[in-house]
Amino acid sequence: MSLPDRKKYAGDTRRLLLAFDIGTTFSGISYSILDPGIIPEIRPVTRYPCQEHVGGDSKIPTVIYYDSAGKICAIGAETLKEGIEQDAEENGWTKAWWFKLHLRPKPQTTSASVRQVDEALPPLPPSKTVVQLFRDYMKYLLECAKKYISDSHGQTVWTSLQNNIIFVLTHPNGWGGPQQGQMRQAAIQASLVPNTEDGRSRINFVTEGEASLHFCLSNGLALANTQQSGVLIVDAGGGTVDLTAYCSLPDYSFEEIAIPQCHFQGAAFVTMRAKKFFEKLLSGTRFSDDVETLTMRFDRNTKHVFRKDDEPHHIQFGNHRDRDPSLNIRGGRLTLTGCDVAKFFEPSISCIVEAIKAQKSAAHVPIQSVFLVGGFSASSWLFDKVRERIEPLGLSVSRPDAHVNKAVSNGAVSFYLDSAVTSRVSPRTYGISVYYPYDSSDPDHRKRGHLVEIHCATREPVLHEGFSTILPKDTRVRTSQEFRCSFSRQAVERRSLNCLRATILAYSGLQKSPVWIDSDPLNYPTACTVEVDTTSLPVQMTTSATGARYFEISFEIILLFGLTELQAQIAYRQNGQEKRGRAQVIYEGN
Ligand SMILES: Nc1ncnc2c1ncn2[C@@H]1O[C@H](COP(=O)(O)OP(=O)(O)OP(=O)(O)O)[C@@H](O)[C@H]1O
Ligand SMILES: [Mg+2]
Known part of the structure; x- marks a missing residue:
């Protein structure tokens, strides 16, 4: 089942629809120019100022460096610059990263999983609020969109559309009104819209789960026979894993069939567990200052290529003379066993597996297929392990191979254009x-x-x-x-x-x-x-x-x-x- 053909835009003036997917680790922008009488197309922004290599599916880091006066020194794609960490250290800049998770709803009771998120989260920079960080980041994304759209469609197109943009902002499944309120506040402070009734109404929200469904549908994914059976979309991102289950209705619309879920077990938590491991291993040794480098290399390389737990992984971090066999360090390389790396992944994998089972038993319609999207689903280890544990339950597990990490921002545009979901399940x-x-x-x-x-x-x-x-x-x-x-x-x-x-x-x-x-x-x-x-x-x-x-x-x-x-x-x-x-x-x- 896919979406029926998109309709021609029925408005009477040309408008711009802009979706910002601010992810925990990476963010993306997609847009559509709405021309009266023309079928709108969804386009991702694929080029950002300062970006060194151009990729067809680029997302940029959700990272901001501030100086001690609170001024922005580098943001988004600019933080990909070679040697930025050294610049930051020399100049005393503060790095704001994973700040999105500071906006999360705070549960009334403190469970082990809540404490784990609290402990893992890097603190906000001094005297900055999470709304200010969102404000700065949204302002930057708007600049990126302006540059890209002006370059691709002409400066006059941007100028004619810029004062009446419709925005779609995405957020994890578990977030609601209070988080939307703060994001809208940040959008107003970033001058995306004026603080008027019309301005505020131009900020729309969609959950990452629902945006992912729209991405799958608008990419013609075979969510077949969903009338008798449901599909489960699992968006495994950097911070959160968002699960949303749907079945299709005879009129080609979709209905949610279980309360959507959101878990703080994205790929960043794998890195955090690796960091804890390095800290424990190297504490009190002459290598204790190398934890940051090891963590960064693990995050950028080891985590991505890990696919077998019976092979060792080496992380180069020091001088080739650095050696301590008792710590598995030789030639400036730390060797991790495959089992150790598998342990860093395990809590995320079991969380996803348990969440899929919970959705399966809660759904009003039997779920038969599971689609994994989001950057974390690019991990073969994660995908294989989830599949191994879920397929025996009679569910098929697959992942769309194209542009999975652009899923959410493209899907957010499709949400506005196609509104495929006509019924949702009350969470409380x-x-x-x-x-x-x-x-x-x-x-x-x-x-x-x-x-x-x-x-x-x-x-x-x-x-x-x-x-x-x-x-x-x-x-x-x-x-x-x-x-x-x-x-x-x-x-x-x-x-x-x-x-x-x-x-x-x-x-x-x-x-x-x-x-x-x-x-x-x-x-x-x-x-x-x-x-x-x-x-x-x-x-x-x-x-x-x-x-x-x-x-x-x-x-x-x-x-x-x-x-x-x-x-x-x-x-x-x-x-x-x-x-x-x-x-x-x-x-x-x-
Ligand atoms: N092959 C891979 N193996 C493991 N992790 C990966 C792989 N490829 C990407 N990732 C991780 O996926 C994350 C990025 O995914 P994505 O862009 O979907 O997340 P996000 O939008 O930043 O986070 P969220 O949606 O949870 O707020 C990064 O943390 C990255 O390390
Ligand atoms: Mg995301």
Whole structure:
């Protein structure tokens, strides 16, 4: 099953669509010039300023060097320059790398795997925030796109398109609103778009998993018979491994069939384990300063060529007179056994294998084929081992050979153009905190009798800490599907009702139908806040059973969970008709 032919661009003016895939280790840009009445094509940027060798599938390092004043000294492709490490050392520059992972959602509990990420991550440069790093990097990517598009299509094309660019930014599967909010903030600070409603709406998001599916589809990969069987796309990158499972629908669209997963077990963690090994081996020896060189050489060479665990690997790092047989160092070369290298890979491989099994058992439709994409999937060792452990379960494992590392940015453009996914699976249970009027005949209420409070406006006895579900976890949600929850507020003064905020909670515990927050209080983190300007909404003056007079406002919050970004509106009744109003989704810290 592949995509039906792409349609002609239906807009009435020429526009530019630009996708930035900021990866943990490497980043890519793809674009499409949208011409009215013409079928859009997806093109990758294949040449960057300062890049020494031109490749057909180039991605550039997600690395920035800053001087002590915080000024950028080298960025992206510029950091590939021979001798940059020495320049950095001599000039006291700080290297920012793998900074993308600093944006990751921080879980509430600290497990071993969370600690492992914390320990492995290089710190941010002094007095820089992750949003500032994204800002600097996005600004640079925009410059690269400008140069490439101007060179390839003419300066006038760029000039005519630059003020109205549609952007697509990619992020790992496990990231949501708060991360999108920070990326949008960085994009505004980088002047990709102005900080206006129109500007903000020109920043679109897609998960790396969904972008990878689009890449596979737009490259005609045989995701055959997916109506009866699902496919699993595994994007094994530098930082994360993102798994997303789909099946196709009769109308050629795709639906997610399991909650997407994201694991911090990309190729960079293999390098980190090698680094730990070198540190342990060489600590207290005269070679302890060589750990960085060994790690770098391992990352650039050994890791890529490793394919057999019964062959030794040599890493040249020193002078040919350097020798210490007890450390396996001879002629300035450290020799690693194949088994040692295999151990560095093993946690990533078993994580991928377990994650595939978990997706297989969670999927609503049986998964029969697995596609490995992303830079890490170029590793033959990884591919062979995953295949060896997965194929006996009746799943085929393959990897598209062309341009796997451009998959995500090309796929992000295709996501915007082709929108193949029409249904997604809710990763958590969403709802709001509510109060219940006290009902002494209900045993759950009686149990909470000591918590009864008198409502400040209605003066009636109520129990707080109720939870009203808007969307249960693991539900198939169509992209256009609206979820409603009734919302009402009472107050003694009208003006207290002018601007209202509803907190949307995301239940992350094990209860199937959560009703009381106090029965599992640690598992109701705030997903976001919906802010509503209610000044133009009708308000009722009401008298309660106790005789208290108060104002009451009622409306419905409408949430669209099925898009790649949560959106909210309100609906209310006026003169017998339903009216719609705007609502803003706000994330903590944004
Ligand atoms: N043959 C190979 N063997 C092992 N690792 C490889 C090989 N080729 C590339 N890699 C690793 O793949 C990573 C790059 O992959 P990719 O570009 O998909 O990741 P990324 O986009 O930077 O990360 P992420 O998507 O997780 O944020 C690098 O860490 C690189 O070392
Ligand atoms: Mg990537």
